[in-house]
Structure formats: structure tokens, C-alpha cells
Amino acid sequence: MSDHPHDHDAHPHNHGPGGHAHRADQKRLTVALIITATFMIAEIIGGLISNSLALLSDAGHMASDVAALALSLFALWFARKPATPQRTYGFYRVEILAAFVNAATLLILTAWILLEAYQRLSEPPEVQGGVMLAVAVAGLIANLVSAYVLHGGQQDNLNVRGAFLHVLGDLLGSVGAIIASLLVLFTGLAIADPIVSALIGLLIIRSAWILLNESLNVLLEGAPxxxxxxxxxxxxxxxxxxxxxxxxxxxxxxxxxxxxxxxxxxxxxxxxxxxxxxxxxxxxxxxxxxxxxxxxxxxxxxxxxxxxxxx
Missing domain, CATH: 3.30.70.1350 (Cation efflux protein, cytoplasmic domain)
Structure with a gap:
């Protein structure tokens, strides 16, 4: 038997995704990213026109979906880059660094949403319920389509699964914005807008905090x-x-x-x-x-x- 001085490495060396599955996941993520980014911009414009904080906060949540989808695409691309003598594990940690920055940014965004909602509770501004409802319904349709596109790949790919869960969470935000717009339209209850926006903000905090902890655990080399x-x-x-x-x-x-x-x-x-x-x-x-x-x-x-x- 040949010499093996005390180090015995037993593991497969090919960690890259399969070519066909990789391309299919990349296509799913690209389609979902285009749909989500388009309606995120629509919600921002609609929120500004209707003066709806609920729409703007839901757009903030949709921004987290855009970031998650872009991050997943970025990770798939980097997964194919070979390791180098200086970076023997390759470039996988770039995904984790991006996730950490994404989570921190989401927490800052949520702090702004909650502060604005608190200020509007005392003096609810006039909200255009019709515009708010139309944009919220369009956002809901966009999330449903994105969830359908991603569902086929979320069973076998952690990146796709994470993006899929982000989109499912945003479905709740769209439903909340629809409820708030209906209350404004049929009851004139303008206070529903900041209340719903605060609830959406709390939803963002939960997902952002989980993402922050998971990325930090990897960066600190904690147990998976x-x-x-x-x-x-x-x-x-x-x-x-x-x-x-x-x-x-x-x-x-x-x-x-x-x-x-x-x-x-x-x-x-x-x-x-x-x-x-x-x-x-x-x-x-x-x-x-x-x-x-x-x-x-x-x-x-x-x-x-x-x-x-x-x-």
C-alpha cells in the first residue's frame, strides 16, 4: 500500500450542479426575476400616486424577492466557476456575503416602514383606494405566476427553494394590500393603510432576521x-x-x-x-x-x- 501520511480525505470532488438542471433552474429564476422586478416598480409608482404606504411597504417586501432571485442567479453562475490555487473552495462564499448584506438592508427598510406607519396612525392621509386596489391585484397575479414558475425547481435546489419561499411570503403582502384598499374604498377607513403596512413590515423583519442569522452562521463557520x-x-x-x-x-x-x-x-x-x-x-x-x-x-x-x- 502506498504512503498516506495521516491525512485521509474521503469525499466526492464534483459539487457543481448538473448541466440540464442548472439551465432549467436558471431559466426559472430569470423569468421570476423579470416578473417580480417589473411589478415591484409598478407598486412603487402606484404607491406614490395613491399615497398608499401599504403598497410601498409591499413593494419593499417585493424588493426582498428581487434580491433573493438575483442572489440565486448569482450563486448559480458562481457555482460553475472553478476553484483557484488561492481560493481552493471556489467562490461559494460570495453568495453568503450577498445574503448578509441583503438581510441588513431589509432590516433598515423595515425600520423606515414601521416609523412611517406610526406617524400615519395619528394623522392618516388621504389614500386613493382605486389605484391602490388595481396595483395590489396586479402584484398578487405577478406573485402567483412567479410561485408557479419556481415550484418545479424548489424540491431539489436550495437556492430556488429560498426564492420560492420569498415569493410565497410576498403573496401575503399583496393580499394585505388588497384588504387595505377594499377597506379604504368601501368604509373610508384610511387608518387601514398604515396598519396593514406595519403588518407587512413585521413580515419582512421575520424573513430578514432568519436570513441574517443563517448567513452569519455560515460566515462564522457554525454547524449547518x-x-x-x-x-x-x-x-x-x-x-x-x-x-x-x-x-x-x-x-x-x-x-x-x-x-x-x-x-x-x-x-x-x-x-x-x-x-x-x-x-x-x-x-x-x-x-x-x-x-x-x-x-x-x-x-x-x-x-x-x-x-x-x-x-
């Missing part, structure tokens, strides 16, 4: 969401011929690409190859972690596979 590191340690330690596990690290380069490194303390006459195979199999089947680097040790000393097999 849903991964119990203690359970991973227990699984590795329970393998035959493994005495202890230390220096265990689980993180992600980007969403859906977890990585793991660990030192395994094994018995002096252990079958090192079998330990590596079993460890990789358990990590893949139980936790979906396929990018794994394991370092074997005997009595606290780094070892080579041939040294363990022929001890």
Missing part, C-alpha cells in the same frame, strides 16, 4: 442548520475500533454543502481502511455529509495507513 454535532461525535465514537474523537469541526462553505474534519483515535491493530469506509458511510447516510477529512491517530500519535495495517 439541523446538524447536531454531539450526535455526529457520538456516531463516530461508536464505530468499531474507534476509541475517541477530537478536533471535530462541522461547517459549510455555502448552504447545502457541509464539510467535516476530525481526528479519530483508533486501536493499535485496527483496520484503518475499514474505519475510514465505515465513518464515511455513516456520515453520508445519517447526516448527509459527504465532504469528509479524517485523521487517524494511535496512542495520540499521527499514523499512516500502512503502519496501522501492518502493526
Amino acid at each position: 442548520k439541523g446538524t447536531d454535532v454531539r450526535a455526529v461525535r457520538s456516531t463516530l465514537k461508536s464505530l468499531p475500533q474507534v476509541l475517541d474523537v477530537h478536533d471535530l469541526h462541522v461547517w459549510a462553505i455555502t448552504a447545502g454543502q457541509p464539510l467535516l474534519t476530525a481526528h479519530l483515535e483508533i486501536e493499535g491493530r485496527a483496520d484503518a481502511t475499514q474505519v475510514l469506509i465505515q465513518a464515511q458511510r455513516e456520515l453520508s447516510e445519517q447526516y448527509g455529509i459527504t465532504h469528509v477529512t479524517l485523521q487517524l491517530e494511535v496512542n495520540g500519535q499521527l499514523c499512516e495507513v500502512r503502519d496501522v495495517l501492518h502493526a
Whole structure:
């Protein structure tokens, strides 16, 4: 057996999306982006004409959809860029940086919406309910079409799924704007506009806060969401011929690409190859972690596979 000085890397190296699926996802995202961006501009214009804060706040929420769709397209494009000697993991982290900036911007936008809604509660301005209703209905149709376009790819692609969930959230904003416009039209209750806009603002805060936390967790190299590191340690330690596990690290380069490194303390006459195979199999089947680097040790000393097999 050839020399392998203590580093044993067991993982597939091809992380890029399949060509056909990649093109299909790119087409879905492009169509949804064009539709959403067009009606975001329509809502901004309609909100300014009708003096409706509900429309403007829903346009702000739709802006988060545009950002999410653009981010997903950006990530798909970067996924095909090869790694370099200086950037050995490629350019996946650009997606996370963009998500972090997107979330921070959304929180600032929401603060403005809530402040404006508070000021309008005391002195509700006159709102043109007819214009507000027409634009809100058009926005709802746009969101329904975007959701339909994205639905086909959201099962297998995390980026598309995230964009799909953004669009579903915006559906609620459009429904809220329609309700507010109907109240203004048929009851003259102008206060409905700032109340609905505040509710939409709270909806934006929730999605933006989740996005901020998830992107920050990746940037700080925290364990991926849903991964119990203690359970991973227990699984590795329970393998035959493994005495202890230390220096265990689980993180992600980007969403859906977890990585793991660990030192395994094994018995002096252990079958090192079998330990590596079993460890990789358990990590893949139980936790979906396929990018794994394991370092074997005997009595606290780094070892080579041939040294363990022929001890």
C-alpha cells in the first residue's frame, strides 16, 4: 500500500450542479426575476400616486424577492466557476456575503416602514383606494405566476427553494394590500393603510432576521442548520475500533454543502481502511455529509495507513 501520511480525505470532488438542471433552474429564476422586478416598480409608482404606504411597504417586501432571485442567479453562475490555487473552495462564499448584506438592508427598510406607519396612525392621509386596489391585484397575479414558475425547481435546489419561499411570503403582502384598499374604498377607513403596512413590515423583519442569522452562521463557520454535532461525535465514537474523537469541526462553505474534519483515535491493530469506509458511510447516510477529512491517530500519535495495517 502506498504512503498516506495521516491525512485521509474521503469525499466526492464534483459539487457543481448538473448541466440540464442548472439551465432549467436558471431559466426559472430569470423569468421570476423579470416578473417580480417589473411589478415591484409598478407598486412603487402606484404607491406614490395613491399615497398608499401599504403598497410601498409591499413593494419593499417585493424588493426582498428581487434580491433573493438575483442572489440565486448569482450563486448559480458562481457555482460553475472553478476553484483557484488561492481560493481552493471556489467562490461559494460570495453568495453568503450577498445574503448578509441583503438581510441588513431589509432590516433598515423595515425600520423606515414601521416609523412611517406610526406617524400615519395619528394623522392618516388621504389614500386613493382605486389605484391602490388595481396595483395590489396586479402584484398578487405577478406573485402567483412567479410561485408557479419556481415550484418545479424548489424540491431539489436550495437556492430556488429560498426564492420560492420569498415569493410565497410576498403573496401575503399583496393580499394585505388588497384588504387595505377594499377597506379604504368601501368604509373610508384610511387608518387601514398604515396598519396593514406595519403588518407587512413585521413580515419582512421575520424573513430578514432568519436570513441574517443563517448567513452569519455560515460566515462564522457554525454547524449547518439541523446538524447536531454531539450526535455526529457520538456516531463516530461508536464505530468499531474507534476509541475517541477530537478536533471535530462541522461547517459549510455555502448552504447545502457541509464539510467535516476530525481526528479519530483508533486501536493499535485496527483496520484503518475499514474505519475510514465505515465513518464515511455513516456520515453520508445519517447526516448527509459527504465532504469528509479524517485523521487517524494511535496512542495520540499521527499514523499512516500502512503502519496501522501492518502493526
